[in-house]
Amino acid sequence: MQPANENISVVVQGPVFGRPGDPAGERWTRLAIESVRKVLPGAEVVLSTWKGSDLSDLRADLVVENEDPGAASYFGKEAQNNVNRQIVSTLAGIKTATRPYVLKIRSETVLAHDGFRRFFGRFPLRCAAQVVGERVVASTLSSYVPREVSFHSCYSPSDWFHFGLRADVLDIWDVPLAPEPATTLWFTTHPFPAAVKDSPSKLRYSIEQYIWVAFLRKHHPVEFDSLWEIADETVRASEESLAANLVLVSPRHAGLHSLKYPASATCGVICHVRRGCYSHQHWRALYERYCGERRFRATAWYPPFFRGARCAIRAFHHLRSAPLRLS
Numbered sequence: 051m052q053p054a055n056e057n058i059s060v061v062v063q064g065p066v067f068g069r070p071g072d073p074a075g076e077r078w079t080r081l082a083i084e085s086v087r088k089v090l091p092g093a094e095v096v097l098s099t100w101k102g103s104d105l106s107d108l109r110a111d112l113v114v115e116n117e118d119p120g121a122a123s124y125f126g127k128e129a130q131n132n133v134n135r136q137i138v139s140t141l142a143g144i145k146t147a148t149r150p151y152v153l154k155i156r157s158e159t160v161l162a163h164d165g166f167r168r169f170f171g172r173f174p175l176r177c178a179a180q181v182v183g184e185r186v187v188a189s190t191l192s193s194y195v196p197r198e199v200s201f202h203s204c205y206s207p208s209d210w211f212h213f214g215l216r217a218d219v220l221d222i223w224d225v226p227l228a229p230e231p232a233t234t235l236w237f238t239t240h241p242f243p244a245a246v247k248d249s250p251s252k253l254r255y256s257i258e259q260y261i262w263v264a265f266l267r268k269h270h271p272v273e274f275d276s277l278w279e280i281a282d283e284t285v286r287a288s289e290e291s292l293a294a295n296l297v298l299v300s301p302r303h304a305g306l307h308s309l310k311y312p313a314s315a316t317c318g319v320i321c322h323v324r325r326g327c328y329s330h331q332h333w334r335a336l337y338e339r340y341c342g343e344r345r346f347r348a349t350a351w352y353p354p355f356f357r358g359a360r361c362a363i364r365a366f367h368h369l370r371s372a373p374l375r376l377s
Contacts, residue, residue, distance in 0.1 A: 053150070056093070057151050058093040059149040061096045061147055066079045067079045067158050088161075090153075094111050094147065101116065112146050112148075114146050119138050122235070124253060150216055169187050170297070172297070177293055179290045184218060188208055194206045194327055204279060205259050206262065206277075207296055225265055228255075236253060254277065259274075266291060293336040298332075
């Protein structure tokens with residue numbers, strides 16, 4: 051049975067985008083909250099942001115104003131590692147939430163429909179690596195397939211959104227802050243692995259990897275020293291952790307849309323065509339492999355030509371297609 055709206059808290063986390071007087075289309079955080087009111091009437095809305103934010107005209111039920119932990123820069127000053135900002139704002143929001151289920155979204159993400167709910171509780175088989183009470187729904191976009199991207203990306207499920215039992219989503223995000231600047235600048239003081247000549251990024255872990263590995267290590271040892279590790283056993287353990295604890299769904303089928311990255315739906319399809327990101331079908335194949343179910347046709351293991359052709363067709367129709375049907 052899908053959770054009722056009245057049992058869901060939606061945690062909108064991150065900076066407040068837009069101020070009173072800005073064009074309506076630029077007040078992204080207000081649009082995010084309004085979309086929750088429209089799609090999930092009766093749900094609790096928790097806004098978790100930074101002290102000093104302009105909260106005018108934001109109709110959240112509960113507001114948390116956090117101290118900004120700051121961010122370490124990498125690639126010079128061109129980018130910032132916001133891992134601790136994500137942990138602080140998300141964790142505070144979830145702790146403030148009062149309902150038994152939590153949807154965590156970013157403060158520039160709007161809901162188009164409640165498709166995410168249809169995937170929750172639909173995959174009951176347990177795996178040896180399962181540490182959550184019920185698999186948490188997460189995004190395929192930015193969930194990278196190991197060895198299909200240049201930075202390998204084992205243990206790298208997307209952190210764009212999470213939906214599940216409050217206790218499970220809290221468990222994922224209740225992790226220690228990353229030690230900085232050591233995490234961001236790790237390979238300025240440590241040698242790269244022998245197979246890596248050099249990289250402009252000195253990160254020890256990506257944001258997604260740090261959060262996911264820190265969560266798993268609360269429950270069992272995880273041998274994973276840096277983002278460059280790609281041994282067969284590391285890939286297997288990474289895959290099993292995703293099959294056991296998550297359900298990966300595209301943002302389009304989940305009903306979420308980023309106003310900050312409006313091309314994310316298209317980019318997500320391109321990512322899947324190029325095999326860089328997991329698709330829902332690929333995740334289903336992992337579920338079959340590690341949890342023993344064989345009812346679903348594992349299209350993720352089709353030869354690359356057929357898989358690429360299938361994804362190209364989906365890319366062409368992705369803006370007009372009906373919601374994904376579950377068997």
